Amino acid sequence: MSDSFTAEAVADTTDVDTDPTAEDVILECRDLSVSFEMDRGTSRVLHDVDMDIRRGEILGIVGESGSGKSMFASALLNAVVSPGRTEGSVTYHPPDDEADPVEVLGLDKGPLRSLRWEDISMVFQGAMSSFNPTMGFREHFVETLDAHDYDVAAGIERAEELLSDLYLDPDRVLDSYPHELSGGMKQRVLIALALVLEPEVLVMDEPTAALDLLMQRSIISLLSDLRDKYDLTMVFITHDLPLVTKLADRIGVLYAFEFAEVGDTTEMVHDPKHPYTRALLNATPNLDAPLSEMRPIEGAAPDPVNVPAGCPYHERCPLATAECEDVKPAMDAVSATHEVACHHWSDVDDEIPLSTGVQR
Incomplete structure (x- = not known):
């Protein structure tokens, strides 16, 4: 977790640009699972996940390392590498009401390659x-545009606009090589490259993980714009719950490969029920809470080959019962x-008070 999560960061969720009318589903996941066969058994790294992603929203996906975040991101594009096995369904709903829904996991190689850049x-x-x-960098953009039969001149114009939107000098960037730009600049170029074919959906897997705090906050602001x-x-996939509160309309917390x-x-942020x-919030540094109130999360996340029966969190949960x-x-x-997956969610206010000072 980032040490940037102050009480101000928790409380300041009103600047997230939410649209309560955005109920149109663009990606629909049902029973989405990813597994790998290992010598010691089947490693389950995503399990029977259901999720509706709404058109126009920013959905933040949060969890500890090894919780299934990257597998969820890759599964959305049917991009899990072999020998991983992806099962269930991911349905993409195009913007044209007359267009048929697309079952992403059932696409052949050619249509899948087009969907990955042009739609998602x-x-x-x-x-x-x-x-x-x-x-x-100019060659990277031209190569991508050529590969998808896009007009290169028009595509470079869009690239220049995107780079400007990301506060980069298009002429300098396009005429540069990767080693000539900083990490933060390269991250922004990568975002521009991902958007050059005008996709509807942008999936980002830990896009700010290697950047300093100032650059992280800068990119979060740019993404909202x-x-x-x-x-x-x-x-937006991240391990950093405080960071994603500045961007996301909704947040999904993954634990043990499911939500x-x-x-x-x-x-x-103000009234979590799981x-x-x-525990994630209470384990995060907070200027308004005394150090004595910070509580590390006891125990470790489950082994993907041996996830416990019942609630996967019960071995670490202070409320666990038979x-x-x-x-x-x-x-x-x-x-x-x-919504929450917990037998005792109605008891958490009394049993696990928040130490952030912003509990509703």
């Missing part, structure tokens, strides 16, 4: 290694915009 694009971890060091200008839907809690950002979400050990909780509606 992704910014993978590590801008440092995403570019060919022997090619200038890009969403508004280009009518984008964004999925523990999903809700409107304000509700998730013990794990509360029911939690034996019965897996279903998602339960806390409100119209908030």
